[in-house]
Amino acid sequence: MPRKVKVLVSYAQSLDGHVATATGASRWISGPESLEYAHCLRRENEAILVGSGTVVRDNPLLTCRLPGARSPRRVLLDSGLRIPLGSQVVQTAEAVPTVIFTTAQRLDQRDETVTRFEQAGVILRAVPSDTPGQLSLSAVLDTLEADGVTSLFVEGGSRVITAFLKAGLVDEWHLVMAPIIIGAGIPAVGDLGVRDLAEAYRFETRSVTHLGEDLLWKLVRRQEQR
Ligand SMILES: NC(=O)c1ccc[n+]([C@@H]2O[C@H](COP(=O)([O-])OP(=O)(O)OC[C@H]3O[C@@H](n4cnc5c(N)ncnc54)[C@H](OP(=O)(O)O)[C@@H]3O)[C@@H](O)[C@H]2O)c1
Structure with missing residues (x-):
């Protein structure tokens, strides 16, 4: 049966394809209009997902700060439970539903x-x-689907974006490109094992618009994509 959770990946990258500097600094690559767009995506999607690397590095709140909008369910990938207990996502978990996916082995430690x-x-x-x-x-998507989630916004970081792509689980890709060059940094997408262009992951352009000084490039996965 086809999966019902629609997966949208969106993040801000530099002209040279990085989501952060080599030290992990990413605030802010894009301008205020793009940040507002990210909040629109948080409003429009039922859940938002990031990896433990992003929580540890950025300590984000991952809520929607648009007036009157509800925040999406926060979904975090953290096999070792290394997300700090003092992080904003944990400290506000009573107010905003927050799910941490981990391994059974880690949970069974009951520490x-x-x-x-x-x-x-x-x-x-x-x-x-x-x-x-x-x-x-x-398995994460199956669990979310069983919980009634139909739309998921994957906001990063690099390893998580790469993994979703590699698993063939991306439906839409909203790339925000800012007019900034970082040089050596954290690439938006890591190694996918592509050695021949015929193996490259291909998308179709739906629209390209301006967000202030940035570009918003909306793409969908090609039907024949693996
Ligand atoms: N420019 C932007 O829009 C943007 C957005 C978000 C983040 N960022 C930046 O991205 C950087 C963080 O990226 P990152 O690559 O280091 O970390 P990340 O992708 O946020 O998190 C990666 C971690 O998630 C956990 N994980 C569990 N299952 C996974 C799976 N199937 N695939 C991938 N990861 C999985 C792993 O840690 P465990 O072993 O703990 O499970 C993994 O190390 C930061 O510098 C942040 O500022 C930029």
């Missing part, structure tokens, strides 16, 4: 970290891990 996450109101869910640090994204 103080597990207890404190639960006391903070975080929902802990176990999914299988394809390889260490790579939770099964299909």
